[in-house]
Amino acid sequence: xxxxxxxxxxxxxxxxxxxxxxxxxxxxxxxxxxxxxxxxxxxxxxxxxxxxxxxxxxxxxxxxxxxxxxxxxxxxxxxxxxxxxxxxxxxxxxxxxxxxxxxxxxxxxxxxxxxxxxxxxxxxxxxxxxxxxxxxxxxxxxxxxxxxxxxxxxxxxxxxxxxxxxxxxxxxxxxxxxxxxxxxxxxxxxxxxxxxxxxxxxxxxxxxxxxxxxxxxxxxxxxxxxxxxxxxxxxxxxxxxxxxxx
Amino acid sequence: xxxxxxxxxxxxxxxxxxxxxxxxxxxxxxxxxxxxxxxxxxxxxxxxxxxxxxxxxxxxxxxxxxxxxxxxxxxxxxxxxxxxxxxxxxxxxxxxxxxxxxxxxxxxxxxxxxxxxxxxxxxxxxxxxxxxxxxxxxxxxxxxxxxxxxxxxxxxxxxxxxxxxxxxxxxxxxxxxxxxxxxxxxxxxxxxxxxxxxxxxxxxxxxxxxxxxxxxxxxxxxxxxxxxxxxxxxxxxxxxxxxxxxxxxxxxxxxxxxxxxxxxxxxxxxxxxxxxxxxxxxxxxxxxxxxxxxxxxxxxxxxxxxxxxxxxxxxxxxxxxxxxxxxxxxxxxxxxxxxxxxxxxxxxxxxxxxxxxxxxxxxxxxxxxxxxxxxxxxxxxxxxxxxxxxxxxxxxxxxxxxxxx
Numbered sequence: 185x186x187x188x189x190x191x192x193x194x195x196x197x198x199x200x201x202x203x204x205x206x207x208x209x210x211x212x213x214x215x216x217x218x219x220x221x222x223x224x225x226x227x228x229x230x231x232x233x234x235x236x237x238x239x240x241x242x243x244x245x246x247x248x249x250x251x252x253x254x255x256x257x258x259x260x261x262x263x264x265x266x267x268x269x270x271x272x273x274x275x276x277x278x279x280x281x282x283x284x285x286x287x288x289x290x291x292x293x294x295x296x297x298x299x300x301x302x303x304x305x306x307x308x309x310x311x312x313x314x315x316x317x318x319x320x321x322x323x324x325x326x327x328x329x330x331x332x333x334x335x336x337x338x339x340x341x342x343x344x345x346x347x348x349x350x351x352x353x354x355x356x357x358x359x360x361x362x363x364x365x366x367x368x369x370x371x372x373x374x375x376x377x378x379x380x381x382x383x384x385x386x387x388x389x390x391x392x393x394x395x396x397x398x399x400x401x402x403x404x405x406x407x408x409x410x411x412x413x414x415x416x417x418x419x420x421x422x423x424x425x426x427x428x429x430x
Numbered sequence: 431x432x433x434x435x436x437x438x439x440x441x442x443x444x445x446x447x448x449x450x451x452x453x454x455x456x457x458x459x460x461x462x463x464x465x466x467x468x469x470x471x472x473x474x475x476x477x478x479x480x481x482x483x484x485x486x487x488x489x490x491x492x493x494x495x496x497x498x499x500x501x502x503x504x505x506x507x508x509x510x511x512x513x514x515x516x517x518x519x520x521x522x523x524x525x526x527x528x529x530x531x532x533x534x535x536x537x538x539x540x541x542x543x544x545x546x547x548x549x550x551x552x553x554x555x556x557x558x559x560x561x562x563x564x565x566x567x568x569x570x571x572x573x574x575x576x577x578x579x580x581x582x583x584x585x586x587x588x589x590x591x592x593x594x595x596x597x598x599x600x601x602x603x604x605x606x607x608x609x610x611x612x613x614x615x616x617x618x619x620x621x622x623x624x625x626x627x628x629x630x631x632x633x634x635x636x637x638x639x640x641x642x643x644x645x646x647x648x649x650x651x652x653x654x655x656x657x658x659x660x661x662x663x664x665x666x667x668x669x670x671x672x673x674x675x676x677x678x679x680x681x682x683x684x685x686x687x688x689x690x691x692x693x694x695x696x697x698x699x700x701x702x703x704x705x706x707x708x709x710x711x712x713x714x715x716x717x718x719x720x721x722x723x724x725x726x727x728x729x730x731x732x733x734x735x736x737x738x739x740x741x742x743x744x745x746x747x748x749x750x751x752x753x754x755x756x757x758x759x760x761x762x763x764x765x766x767x768x769x770x771x772x773x774x775x776x777x778x779x780x781x782x783x784x785x786x787x788x789x790x791x792x793x794x795x796x797x798x799x800x801x802x803x804x805x806x807x808x809x810x811x812x813x814x815x816x817x818x819x820x821x822x823x824x825x826x827x828x829x830x831x832x833x834x835x
Contacts, residue, residue, distance in 0.1 A: 232790050236782070256789040257798075266790050272783045276805030276812075285801070286791035293792065325805075326787075342791065 185210050185381055186231075186350055191242035193230045199240070200226040202406035208350065211378040213395060216385050217417065218403035219425055224385045225269055227403075228354040231383075232266035233259045246350070261293040263349030267339040267356045273327040279338065280322035283308065283345055290346060311344045314374070315367055333364035340371035351375060352383045357391035369394030389421045404428055441522045444531050449548035455541040467725045467757040468667055468696045470542065473639060476582040476611035484575035484607065495569040500576075501585025501614070502552045516562055522553040522586065530555060530588060533617065533645050534671050536700060543643050543669075546584050546615045553586035560592040567598035567629065567816055572614070574638070575607035586615040591624045593649075598627035600818055609637035617645045620652040622676070627655045629819035633826065634663030634693075643669045650676035657814035659823040660695050661688040661830060667696040667725075674701065674708040674736075684813040685714045686823065688830045689722030689754065696725040699743075703736040703766075712743040715810045717803060718754035719834050729761040732769050739769040747777040748806050750834070800831050 191204040200223045208214055218224050230237050231244060233256040243252045251259055274282075288298040299307075309319050315337045327335050336356055343351055353372065357365055372395050376382060384397065392414070400417055402410040402425065409428050410416060419427075457474050458465040480500050491497050497507035508514055525531060537543045574583055591597050603612070620626050626646075634640060640663060646654055660666050672681050687695035701710045716724035726745040747756035758775040780802050788798035807827050814820040 234786055236786075255795070256786060257792050257794050260790055260792040268787065268790075272781065272787045274784050274787070274802065274805060276808045277801055282788070282791070282801075285793055285797070286788075289792035289794070289797075346791065 185247060187245040188231070189243050189245075191227070191230065191244065192240040193226060193237045194240055195226070195237050200237075200406055201230065204242070204406075204408060206401070206408065208381045208383060210381055212399060213376065213382045213384065213397045214399045214401065215392060215397040215417070216383065216401045216403050216408070217387065217420055220387075222403045223406040224403055225354050228266055228269075228352045228383075228385055231352055232256060232264060257289070260348070261290060265343055265346060265348035265351050267336075267343060267351060267353040269354040269356070269358065271327045271335045271339055273325070273330070275325045275328045277326050278323055279326055280304075280308070282326050283322070283342060286342065287345060308341070308345065311341055315341060315371060317341070332359040333361065336360055336364065336368050337371075340368055343375055344371055347375070348380070350381050350383065352385070354385050355387065356384075357386055357388060365391060366394060389417050392417055402428060437523050438526045440525050440528060440531060445548050448544040451538075452541055452544040452548055455544070458541045464540070464669070464698050464727060467723075468665075468694065472665065473542070473611055473641070476580045476609075476639065478576075478578050478581040480576050480578075480581050480583055480610075482577045484573070484577075486573060489571070489573060489604070491571065492569075494566060495571055498570070498572045498585060498587075500574060500583050501550065501572070501612075503554050503587070513564060513568070516564075517556055517558045520555045520557070522555055522588070525555060530590075530619070534673065534700075534702070536671055537643055537645055537669070540643070540669070542613065542641060543615065546613045546643065547586060549582065549584040549613070550586040550615070551584070553588070555588045555590065557590040558592060558595060558597055561594035562592070563596045564598070567600040567627070567818055570599050570601040572601065572603045572612075574603065574605045574610055574612050576610040577607060579608040581608060581610040582613060583610050584613045584615070588617040588619070590619040591621060591626045593621040594623050595621075596625040598816055599629065600816060601628070601630040603632055603640070605635045605638050611639040611641070614640070614642040616643070618647070620646065620648045620654055622650045622652065625653040625655075627657075627815045629657040629814065629816035630659070631819060631822050631826070632658070632660045632663070632666065634661070634666055636662075636664060638663065639665035641665070641667045644671070646670070646672045646681070648672065648674050648676070648679045648681070651678040652676075653679070654681040655815035656681075656683040656685070657816055657819045658685040659688070659811075659819070659826060660685070661826060662690070662693060663695065664692055665694050667698070669698045669700075671700045672702065672710070674703050674705055674710065676705045677707045679705070679708045681710045682813070682815065683712045683714075684810050686807055686810045686827075687714070687716045687724050688807075688827070689716065689718040689724055690720050690830075690834060691722060692720070693722040694724070695722070698725075698727040700729045700731070701741070703730065703732040703739045703741065706736050707738040708736065709740040711741070713810055713813060714745045715807065716745075716747045716756055717750065717807060718747065718756060719750040721751075721753045723755040723757070725757045726775070727759045728773070729763070730771060730773070732762075732764045732766050732771065734765040736766050737768040739766060739771065741769070741771045743773040745775040746806070747775075748803065749777065749779050750803070796835055799835055803831050803835075804828070
């Protein structure tokens, strides 16, 4: 589904990604772990097309289509969804307006009719209920005045509404209490199926207690240095990352 | 209806004093605080006076409208005005109570205010009945049509909302004809326990200059709400001064300015807390594109006895181009010790992270930018007290955004 080849990227002339290769197939959950500053979030942003980063080398393919030069919105319309580590607050734009605009952009792209207001509300309320959020959430401005947990639940609400092909979770588990963590994990597990994939970027094992990954990658200094199964997570929890540098 | 009365010398004396002050001081220079970022140089070129009375047949004037043609009340619209039995209208020539003509020191010292008083031809004192509740806003249409270029059109009127009343005005200026400098002076007297809502939608035309002085004097437990949207004007400067003279009064001012090309939009707001337990709130937002500029001079003065004052002023500027400019000068002068006063000002471009966030959900870049501009504007438009001004502002805002992006 997603093939990343020799990806190199920098920001303000500082090289962050130094040759990333990654193959993600439908139905898989991948995890990337690494220390702060290893380039995990940069990778998530570069996959989503954030123009703040300079792509120096490499390519990204989505279902055999080269999306390396594709705009942010076209990547999203082609199935890439970034769950933001720090979702921005946008006062003055309601969640309902935003979510419906995003959904309709996807439906237009797929050549389908836009969603009518009643159907949109029905679908959204069902997801809100599953995330333990009140219906009034839709009336609030995007992430404005949201608690840390609400921000992350808002990302999951968007994920479940848009239903992309690849969900990239950029430290979605950070700053969450255990109840919120469970709710977020429940949402991600609901999203998972054999036709989509999930890439989780995290520091901690605790999210992985609820979302079982298929493949684990360890990242150091802009490179994936080790790939394996869940046992890698346990080793990192026990020994940290320094053994990888020996 | 206008009741003819005896002529008094009061207004003539006022005019003479003002002319003397203007002659002595001339047009203001940039050394003056309120004119630091706005040049009055061009205003001096507008010396001609309108001679002909323009036709108004093409205007749609209903029985809820007071029409002012080149600054002077149109008798026809007054005769047709459905509330004309609920107010007394006197010619300012006949004013015998000097307090009605009193203005703040700030206005009296302003050179162009003096020019305006000395220059206006005919003005009226509108005194609405006590305990008068008019739910639908009264439309005030100022129709300007100069028959020669560089005309100066001056108006001066006084509106008095008596105690226990609630009245709304929705002001709209229409410009036709040759280039003009429209100098508008208004005084609003708001008595005890009354409400005045004053909404203004101002869309200029390229060659016109608009300068207005609005002075509001408020008594006990009075409420004043001012909504304004200004767009498309190479010179639009507005002075608003509010005197909160007795306890329990509340003023809310919310203004949105949309600037493009060489537009220049300037708001000067002074709120004088002269009594205790009053509240005031100013919120001015400017969205500026191309080479446009905006000025915010906002000041709150809390006098020594004005304890329990609650005041806030906010100015936010969104710059959509590298060549647009916003000058922001929020000021507080507090002489009382038991008050809550805040002020803040921000100026910046669209947040790139917000654009990225929306685009990352599949929303096109141009649409993302439009959504963010509208959101910035909506925060002040949503505060407008008059739904009619809110509605027309939303339409104007949408078309302005679509024209620009």
